[in-house]
Amino acid sequence: MDRKELSVWVEKYRRGHISRRGFLTVTGIGATMLGMGIRPSRALSQELSGTVTLATWPSYQNQANLDSFTEKTGVSVNMAIFGSNEEMMAKMQAGESGFDIIAPSQYAIPLYASGQFIEPLDLSLLPNYDAAAVEPRFVEQGTFDGKTYAVQKNWGTSGFIINTTMVTTPFTSVKDYFDGIRGPYSGYGVALDHPLDTVGFALKYHGYSFNSVDEAELKKAEELLLETKPHLYAVTTDFQPMMSSGDASIAMGWSFNAMQLHRDMPEIQYVIAKEGGEIWCDFYVITRNGPNRAAAYALVNHLLDPANNVLEFEAHGSAISDTRVLALLPPEVQTDPILYPAKELLDPLEFGIAEAMSNPLRNEIMARFKSA
Amino acid sequence: MRLAPEAEGGGANAPDDRTKGQRMNDGGGTFRGVTKKFGSFTAVNDLSFEIEAGSFVSIVGPSGCGKTTTLRLIAGFEFPTVGSVFIGGSPVERMEAYERPINMVFQSYALFPHLDVFDNIAYGLRSRRNRRPAAEVKARVNEIIGKMQLSGKEHNRVWELSGGQQQRVALARAIVNNPKILILDEPMAALDKKLRRDVQFELQSLQRELGITFIMVTHDQHEALSLSDRIIVMNRGRIEQIGSPDELYNRPASRFVASFIGDFNLLELEKPAAGGTVDVAGRVLAVPQERAGEGATIAVGFRPDALKLSAAAPGAGGEAWRATITNVIYLGDKVEIKLDCPSSGTLLARADVARLAERRFRVGDTVHLTVEDSDFHHFTK
Amino acid sequence: MLQPRMARLLLLPGYALLALTLIGPLITTLVISLGRRAPSGGYETALSIENFASVLSRSTAFLNTVQLSAFGAAICILAAIPVAFFIAKHLKGSVRYTVLFLVVLPFFTSFVARTYAWYFALGGRGLPAVLEWIGLGRFRFLNTDFAVAIGIIYAYLPIAILMLFVAFDRIGDDLLEASNDLGRGKVETFFSVVIPLAMPGLISTYSLLFILLSGEYLIPMLLGGGKVYFIGNAIVDLFLQSRNWPLGSAVAISLMSMMIVVAFLSQIFQRMANRDGRIG
Numbered sequence A: 001m002d003r004k005e006l007s008v009w010v011e012k013y014r015r016g017h018i019s020r021r022g023f024l025t026v027t028g029i030g031a032t033m034l035g036m037g038i039r040p041s042r043a044l045s046q047e048l049s050g051t052v053t054l055a056t057w058p059s060y061q062n063q064a065n066l067d068s069f070t071e072k073t074g075v076s077v078n079m080a081i082f083g084s085n086e087e088m089m090a091k092m093q094a095g096e097s098g099f100d101i102i103a104p105s106q107y108a109i110p111l112y113a114s115g116q117f118i119e120p121l122d123l124s125l126l127p128n129y130d131a132a133a134v135e136p137r138f139v140e141q142g143t144f145d146g147k148t149y150a151v152q153k154n155w156g157t158s159g160f161i162i163n164t165t166m167v168t169t170p171f172t173s174v175k176d177y178f179d180g181i182r183g184p185y186s187g188y189g190v191a192l193d194h195p196l197d198t199v200g201f202a203l204k205y206h207g208y209s210f211n212s213v214d215e216a217e218l219k220k221a222e223e224l225l226l227e228t229k230p231h232l233y234a235v236t237t238d239f240q241p242m243m244s245s246g247d248a249s250i251a252m253g254w255s256f257n258a259m260q261l262h263r264d265m266p267e268i269q270y271v272i273a274k275e276g277g278e279i280w281c282d283f284y285v286i287t288r289n290g291p292n293r294a295a296a297y298a299l300v301n302h303l304l305d306p307a308n309n310v311l312e313f314e315a316h317g318s319a320i321s322d323t324r325v326l327a328l329l330p331p332e333v334q335t336d337p338i339l340y341p342a343k344e345l346l347d348p349l350e351f352g353i354a355e356a357m358s359n360p361l362r363n364e365i366m367a368r369f370k371s372a
Numbered sequence B: 001m002r003l004a005p006e007a008e009g010g011g012a013n014a015p016d017d018r019t020k021g022q023r024m025n026d027g028g029g030t031f032r033g034v035t036k037k038f039g040s041f042t043a044v045n046d047l048s049f050e051i052e053a054g055s056f057v058s059i060v061g062p063s064g065c066g067k068t069t070t071l072r073l074i075a076g077f078e079f080p081t082v083g084s085v086f087i088g089g090s091p092v093e094r095m096e097a098y099e100r101p102i103n104m105v106f107q108s109y110a111l112f113p114h115l116d117v118f119d120n121i122a123y124g125l126r127s128r129r130n131r132r133p134a135a136e137v138k139a140r141v142n143e144i145i146g147k148m149q150l151s152g153k154e155h156n157r158v159w160e161l162s163g164g165q166q167q168r169v170a171l172a173r174a175i176v177n178n179p180k181i182l183i184l185d186e187p188m189a190a191l192d193k194k195l196r197r198d199v200q201f202e203l204q205s206l207q208r209e210l211g212i213t214f215i216m217v218t219h220d221q222h223e224a225l226s227l228s229d230r231i232i233v234m235n236r237g238r239i240e241q242i243g244s245p246d247e248l249y250n251r252p253a254s255r256f257v258a259s260f261i262g263d264f265n266l267l268e269l270e271k272p273a274a275g276g277t278v279d280v281a282g283r284v285l286a287v288p289q290e291r292a293g294e295g296a297t298i299a300v301g302f303r304p305d306a307l308k309l310s311a312a313a314p315g316a317g318g319e320a321w322r323a324t325i326t327n328v329i330y331l332g333d334k335v336e337i338k339l340d341c342p343s344s345g346t347l348l349a350r351a352d353v354a355r356l357a358e359r360r361f362r363v364g365d366t367v368h369l370t371v372e373d374s375d376f377h378h379f380t381k
Numbered sequence C: 001m002l003q004p005r006m007a008r009l010l011l012l013p014g015y016a017l018l019a020l021t022l023i024g025p026l027i028t029t030l031v032i033s034l035g036r037r038a039p040s041g042g043y044e045t046a047l048s049i050e051n052f053a054s055v056l057s058r059s060t061a062f063l064n065t066v067q068l069s070a071f072g073a074a075i076c077i078l079a080a081i082p083v084a085f086f087i088a089k090h091l092k093g094s095v096r097y098t099v100l101f102l103v104v105l106p107f108f109t110s111f112v113a114r115t116y117a118w119y120f121a122l123g124g125r126g127l128p129a130v131l132e133w134i135g136l137g138r139f140r141f142l143n144t145d146f147a148v149a150i151g152i153i154y155a156y157l158p159i160a161i162l163m164l165f166v167a168f169d170r171i172g173d174d175l176l177e178a179s180n181d182l183g184r185g186k187v188e189t190f191f192s193v194v195i196p197l198a199m200p201g202l203i204s205t206y207s208l209l210f211i212l213l214s215g216e217y218l219i220p221m222l223l224g225g226g227k228v229y230f231i232g233n234a235i236v237d238l239f240l241q242s243r244n245w246p247l248g249s250a251v252a253i254s255l256m257s258m259m260i261v262v263a264f265l266s267q268i269f270q271r272m273a274n275r276d277g278r279i280g
């Protein structure tokens, strides 16, 4: 597939026709290196040169910021696009990824840090990063062993996306999700093709922690999942087209999915379950053996510039916690119930943790659920 | 040996309308103004002829003249662009090949490689359309197998057989169905020369015995001459002449036929002779009665056997009828002599060796030529 | 003139490359399959056949794969037969090659994009919307065996047509005419001459399709939505999602073994069919 064809798909993705996983199948499984960089018109910086590679998610960066970085420094930017933290980590574990910067979610950071894949950040090289401007709970997620390994990019929640014209009974909980799908909405539910969330919500149904690795608890979660599987319409992250076409009426999903769907179809709404669920946060980290370390710092610093970060927000549409950025955004953004839910809804949410992500049983349960 | 089903031992004598003793009467074929075009190319042009039931007819002509196309029009693999085809008096040009009471021996034999000899031969008797009871199939196929000297080969793969055996299977596969007409497309083409002569005899006796009409395509005029009751000579999609071997040899209707059937010394005239006489290199010949109405004579000629050589006395026509021997070829009891004649070009003479015994001709000798007036053929086309 | 010994020597680099690209990964996979998943995913050395025992936990995916591959290959063949036969035996000269070219034309566009086209066509805003508009009621096609079968048939039909074209083309016209001449019409001839003679081709086409289909993961992923799940999807997920490389390798080796068995059986059947129907 050539660049032009790709850009069409990227555009489609942006408009919500396809989502992460779908995008990935188009671009090819795993890492597809995209030569997105433009030739620098002139190199202004003496010490920076070459290419820097950023591993990130589909539709997650603003090309304008990458272009302006190239313009300013002469360094061209490559993007490697991934559909999940698991895939990104698989690529890192396979060795020699060639990535300088990656954009993992919080639960992957301890695994990267303990696996010596990334290095504690030299904050002196990131003058645009202001830890004080970011909510402490997010700052904390980027810290491992007391050192800052990651700077915050954006955050969101996991919950349920429902089409209110089709789901007519009250819907407020994880219970409503699993019981609804096994009951009146059989054949219309979607589970995420994402072990952390799907296994996590099944645990939540029984009142356990989202991150539980307890064998007995996981056994009950697996039973629930296997029981639910025949009633599901799909197990996928690519559910936006299914929701907008009415093929599905309930989906487990992320807040940015909900944003995109709700914007086009107001009857599609987002529910953060009253039992809780997941709050997540994506970061920038710098790899230990990346080929262009200096440029990596420069690019992260460039992206954290509040004015540039506003452009980033426009591109990914996910919540940003940096107060300097929020100050530059229209006030209604901060009261949007999907982007910035009320505190009492956020309180019961848990951050996914590394132990849950890497736990063999959780992963095997997900795999068995899918192949059931 | 007979092939009619009545002859079968212990067999149920199922009535078979293709063999009710009327074979001799309804196995004739007629073409009436048949033209076949492939796109803008005319392969067969306005063909009309009749084939008598029970006769052995050959179609001869140079490669590409439309012989195979003519056969395929009879068999039903091609349909006339214009004209009608009749078999046994009824029009068949709307009938598919599988509906026609005709069977064919293909040039390639077209034996079914996935079937053994027995099943190949039984193929027609097991078709939905002409299905016979299993016992009858067995009896008829075995009879044919014996007749075609294929006993013991029943369960051989056809591609394990020699060329001659394959040809007999192809023949057996066709005649076992008692067709009204058997057509053969260059049946000898794939056989070696020695085998070819044996097969020719076999074919002839088979035809006599079965009494069914054989239509055979060949490009070998000797084969046609020795086997056929009648021969159709084709050239460029048209019929040049139809006749018995004797007629074609002795009364060729055109220069083409004369040269194509047997050897012929053809003398083209410089200008067509419209009157009652023709001048051939100083010799004046009277145009025969039967040619008189056909128009101007454009060529004359004679068979090699009509050419007599002598060392001494010049014949009529004087010096012009002298030639130099360029080749002498002994063919067993015959000798062929090639001559270079200043007035007529290359000529061929043929004579019995015995007749020439006392007079040895050698290459380089100059001889006088003699041809009887009555041995000259006159051509208007 | 090359000495045989010399020629063999010249072939050495070729064999080395073959070994490197074919056998190398195979051995790697085999070694990994005997290992253990590292605590945070990936591979850790060990020597155990436990992973092969766990392959059984994917039996549903295996069953799914075998059923849909067997069915999909059969439908491909059934659909390809008339098309291939028509091209091979009824089209002449340049027309047949033009038509063949049209058949393979989809290969020149991206496979993913073509499958995606079906994703949109079968999704709620595609065909179902049309059917609803006509008044036939509400249908859902996506994420069903039906959708995956459609995707498979669409994607693999050209291969089937191409392979069967070759099989039919090899059958001489004279054999079909001989059959006609011996009193059998087109249909009867098709079943008594064409099918038996094309049998080796039919068998090899079927087994090739079966093998290709049973390795398929993209079509079930896009059109099966996690509901129709092939063994290929299980392998992708084991490597990229659960990061259980040893089990992924064990499943991959099991799949490969199945393919080898199918290829082997196909060889045997072809040889049997060939003995009955050698052409030439």
Ligand SMILES: Nc1ncnc2c1ncn2[C@@H]1O[C@H](COP(=O)(O)OP(=O)(O)O)[C@@H](O)[C@H]1O
Pocket (backbone or CB within 6 Å): B038, B041, B042, B043, B061, B062, B063, B064, B065, B066, B067, B068, B069, B070
């Ligand atoms: N199916 C066909 N399409 C086009 N031309 C054909 C076809 N069959 C025969 N011809 C042409 O018709 C002419 C006569 O062919 P054919 O009857 O096979 O000649 P013969 O058997 O006398 O050698 C040839 O020029 C041949 O190329």
Ligand SMILES: [Mg+2]
Pocket (backbone or CB within 6 Å): B067, B068
């Ligand atoms: Mg011919």
